Amino acid sequence: MSTKTRGSKAPGGPAAGELDLRRAAILEAVVTEYVGTATPVGSAYVARTPGVNVSSATVRSDMVALERDGYLVQPHTSAGRIPTDKGYRFFVDHLAPAGVLGTPQRQRVKRFFDRVHGEMEEMLERASTLLSELTPYAAVVVSPSHGSSTVRSVQLVSLAPRLVLLVVVLSDGAVEKRTLELDEELSEEELGRLSTRLIQGLVGCDLDGAAELVPDAAGASSDFLASVGRALHEIARAEESDQVYLGGPSRLAEAFDAVETVRSVLSILEQQLVVVTLLRDVLDRGLSVAIGTEHGFEPLASCAVVVAPVSVGDNETGAVGLLGPTRMNYPQALAAAHVVSSELSERMNDAFGHHRGGDRGGH
Amino acid sequence: MSTKTRGSKAPGGPAAGELDLRRAAILEAVVTEYVGTATPVGSAYVARTPGVNVSSATVRSDMVALERDGYLVQPHTSAGRIPTDKGYRFFVDHLAPAGVLGTPQRQRVKRFFDRVHGEMEEMLERASTLLSELTPYAAVVVSPSHGSSTVRSVQLVSLAPRLVLLVVVLSDGAVEKRTLELDEELSEEELGRLSTRLIQGLVGCDLDGAAELVPDAAGASSDFLASVGRALHEIARAEESDQVYLGGPSRLAEAFDAVETVRSVLSILEQQLVVVTLLRDVLDRGLSVAIGTEHGFEPLASCAVVVAPVSVGDNETGAVGLLGPTRMNYPQALAAAHVVSSELSERMNDAFGHHRGGDRGGH
DNA sequence: AACTGGCACTTGATTCTACCGACTGCCAGT
DNA sequence: ACTGGCAGTCGGTAGAATCAAGTGCCAGTT
Numbered sequence: 001m002s003t004k005t006r007g008s009k010a011p012g013g014p015a016a017g018e019l020d021l022r023r024a025a026i027l028e029a030v031v032t033e034y035v036g037t038a039t040p041v042g043s044a045y046v047a048r049t050p051g052v053n054v055s056s057a058t059v060r061s062d063m064v065a066l067e068r069d070g071y072l073v074q075p076h077t078s079a080g081r082i083p084t085d086k087g088y089r090f091f092v093d094h095l096a097p098a099g100v101l102g103t104p105q106r107q108r109v110k111r112f113f114d115r116v117h118g119e120m121e122e123m124l125e126r127a128s129t130l131l132s133e134l135t136p137y138a139a140v141v142v143s144p145s146h147g148s149s150t151v152r153s154v155q156l157v158s159l160a161p162r163l164v165l166l167v168v169v170l171s172d173g174a175v176e177k178r179t180l181e182l183d184e185e186l187s188e189e190e191l192g193r194l195s196t197r198l199i200q201g202l203v204g205c206d207l208d209g210a211a212e213l214v215p216d217a218a219g220a221s222s223d224f225l226a227s228v229g230r231a232l233h234e235i236a237r238a239e240e241s242d243q244v245y246l247g248g249p250s251r252l253a254e255a256f257d258a259v260e261t262v263r264s265v266l267s268i269l270e271q272q273l274v275v276v277t278l279l280r281d282v283l284d285r286g287l288s289v290a291i292g293t294e295h296g297f298e299p300l301a302s303c304a305v306v307v308a309p310v311s312v313g314d315n316e317t318g319a320v321g322l323l324g325p326t327r328m329n330y331p332q333a334l335a336a337a338h339v340v341s342s343e344l345s346e347r348m349n350d351a352f353g354h355h356r357g358g359d360r361g362g363h
Numbered sequence: 364m365s366t367k368t369r370g371s372k373a374p375g376g377p378a379a380g381e382l383d384l385r386r387a388a389i390l391e392a393v394v395t396e397y398v399g400t401a402t403p404v405g406s407a408y409v410a411r412t413p414g415v416n417v418s419s420a421t422v423r424s425d426m427v428a429l430e431r432d433g434y435l436v437q438p439h440t441s442a443g444r445i446p447t448d449k450g451y452r453f454f455v456d457h458l459a460p461a462g463v464l465g466t467p468q469r470q471r472v473k474r475f476f477d478r479v480h481g482e483m484e485e486m487l488e489r490a491s492t493l494l495s496e497l498t499p500y501a502a503v504v505v506s507p508s509h510g511s512s513t514v515r516s517v518q519l520v521s522l523a524p525r526l527v528l529l530v531v532v533l534s535d536g537a538v539e540k541r542t543l544e545l546d547e548e549l550s551e552e553e554l555g556r557l558s559t560r561l562i563q564g565l566v567g568c569d570l571d572g573a574a575e576l577v578p579d580a581a582g583a584s585s586d587f588l589a590s591v592g593r594a595l596h597e598i599a600r601a602e603e604s605d606q607v608y609l610g611g612p613s614r615l616a617e618a619f620d621a622v623e624t625v626r627s628v629l630s631i632l633e634q635q636l637v638v639v640t641l642l643r644d645v646l647d648r649g650l651s652v653a654i655g656t657e658h659g660f661e662p663l664a665s666c667a668v669v670v671a672p673v674s675v676g677d678n679e680t681g682a683v684g685l686l687g688p689t690r691m692n693y694p695q696a697l698a699a700a701h702v703v704s705s706e707l708s709e710r711m712n713d714a715f716g717h718h719r720g721g722d723r724g725g726h
Numbered sequence: 727a728a729c730t731g732g733c734a735c736t737t738g739a740t741t742c743t744a745c746c747g748a749c750t751g752c753c754a755g756t
Numbered sequence: 757a758c759t760g761g762c763a764g765t766c767g768g769t770a771g772a773a774t775c776a777a778g779t780g781c782c783a784g785t786t
Contacts, residue, residue: 043779057729057731079778080778119542129633167516167530171522173522175540177532177536238481250632256622262613262622266612406749420760423750440767442750
């Protein structure tokens with residue numbers, strides 16, 4: 001068709017990834033500037049950037065190459081360039097400076113984790129807020145799924161005549177409850193006796209197993225026990241659906257300036273299942289960033305997601321994520337997500353007595 | 364100064380509230396039309412409205428009066444009129460047609476309440492989503508505060524060596540837990556003995572009382588028991604802070620078209636305490652609607668809030684709310700909020716055995 | 727061969743003007 | 757007490773002119 005097909009001027013020379021060093025520098029300059037200003041970046045600006053010691057004309061010719069190769073686009077002729085998803089991808093893979101959190105933010109994290117008390121649910125909830133405050137993006141925290149936790153305790157507590165609360169404690173510290181309505185009235189003593197029977201029979205089973213065992217364990221069968229079994233099954237199902245915490249939704253309204261975009265992204269975040277799947281998908285593919293269409297989820301094509309796993313014990317089932325525009329400060333987001341995820345993981349492992357190194361101080 | 368000072372043409376005639384019947388009709392027409400179209404309403408449209416059988420000229424002269432009295436404003440000369448907060452207020456107090464939910468929505472509510480299972484927290488959470496789906500506004504649900512509930516059961520469950528879970532069941536069915544780390548290792552038997560002692564000693568107390576009683580109840584004192592006491596205090600505090608559930612935040616992005624407004628409203632909804640205070644305030648003043656600045660909360664001056672109480676037992680401490688622009692469909696919002704709130708109240712009373720009439724069917 | 731300065735050109739944004747249309751306020755007439 | 761008619765007021769829109777940013781290309785330099 002036209003001119004030179006292969007664009008790199010010195011294929012053998014020193015390179016960052018696939019790109020000429022200078023072109024990489026140019027791309028980097030475009031990305032960082034565009035992330036900061038949301039304005040297409042022109043060759044003149046890039047030429048002034050330290051690290052690019054050539055004239056704007058030269059930058060321009062490199063820019064056409066970068067555009068030909070799909071790293072940059074022009075919104076229209078005679079505008080500056082903006083990065084494509086591929087451009088951002090190259091940036092995070094090869095150029096992103098080691099993410100450094102500002103010291104004030106570092107402190108904020110430290111204070112947070114020094115102070116957290118209370119239970120996991122609360123910690124995760126508040127961590128999502130923390131994360132959204134460390135960055136200008138919306139945060140998502142998916143609680144580690146309870147995996148195959150076993151029953152640690154079962155108890156029946158009478159709340160009112162013919163109204164009983166079933167409380168189940170699982171080996172991972174989760175507590176679930178279900179109210180049961182009775183047909184017949186049961187005395188406190190009877191409930192107590194049933195409780196101890198159930199405990200003895202069910203401790204150590206997984207939930208579904210426990211549900212099956214109920215009649216055997218109690219040594220009798222009745223409508224009531226059947227409903228206990230049903231409740232256990234229900235709990236088992238509920239345990240599988242991971243909890244999602246959304247932090248700082250208002251950040252989305254800062255990050256996007258089209259109200260319609262805000263609406264559609266928010267409405268997606270309302271579907272918790274989608275969020276979980278999305279994050280898990282990205283993690284499963286071994287990524288920590290999904291840019292634009294990389295996650296294959298149409299409605300979020302204008303978004304980037306930064307994810308970090310939260311592992312408790314051996315399995316990485318939890319996750320923290322940041323959701324923002326593709327025009328995102330990746331180093332910052334990555335740093336924030338990693339700090340919070342690792343700190344969370346540590347906390348949750350601590351809580352289980354799987355103490356690790358023990359040096360919770362510096363690093 | 365100028366012409367007639369008293370505006371009403373026939374002060375003795377039949378009136379709706381403070382207003383001439385015709386003027387009331389005009390106001391009503393303006394409100395309903397403006398709510399629907401978000402466009403200033405002109406005299407010509409109003410004159411065509413059934414119920415107003417006068418010419419546009421007459422409507423115009425009434426409109427100047429309505430404007431003089433503060434019910435309407437013109438965004439600029441030669442535009443139609445839009446209602447003021449006072450105008451909306453008059454509308455909801457005197458003109459709002461009995462709120463009628465469309466049958467599909469009615470069905471939605473019915474199905475929802477037929478299907479809900481599981482515990483209060485989940486029900487409230489999902490109710491907030493339901494409410495936001497019944498209307499185009501964001502919904503808020505504040506859980507009834509647990510008031511002065513008493514301890515129903517206390518249990519210590521060992522999770523790992525030196526790691527114990529304290530599970531407390533309250534008389535209203537709430538279950539709270541706290542993990543405790545031990546210095547010394549305690550055997551299962553010892554924990555069991557302590558549990559039963561605690562149960563015997565603390566059942567029936569309120570939480571703070573229970574916290575004080577711990578050493579007495581257990582018949583001994585130790586670091587461990589002290590931490591149990593502390594945990595109980597913590598739980599008591601946590602119980603006081605009511606849970607807030609936010610439904611359909613994306614609806615805010617539909618309701619407002621300035622992204623900055625969306626942001627600021629969202630960021631307010633993130634502060635749960637503020638939301639609780641706001642709703643309670645409105646309810647305490649005996650209102651079910653707060654329009655614009657009526658709630659005295661500056662940042663929400665462009666919003667209206669529709670509230671309905673959720674009462675469990677005798678005290679109305681919970682609430683459901685809808686948050687939208689002052690240009691809101693009040694009849695619809697009121698109807699939706701009332702249905703959900705009363706249905707929720709009923710549910711929660713049922714769950715406590717305070718069965719009422721018993722006719723859960725039609726109505 | 728690689729780079730640079732210069733220049734013509736393209737094109738979105740901005741400003742200005744003119745104009746249209748939607749309403750109003752007023753008034754004379756019924 | 758209402759109404760029809762009419763002049764007057766503005767916002768919104770369309771079109772033309774201008775502006776400024778930034779490009780692509782090319783001839784010239786090192």
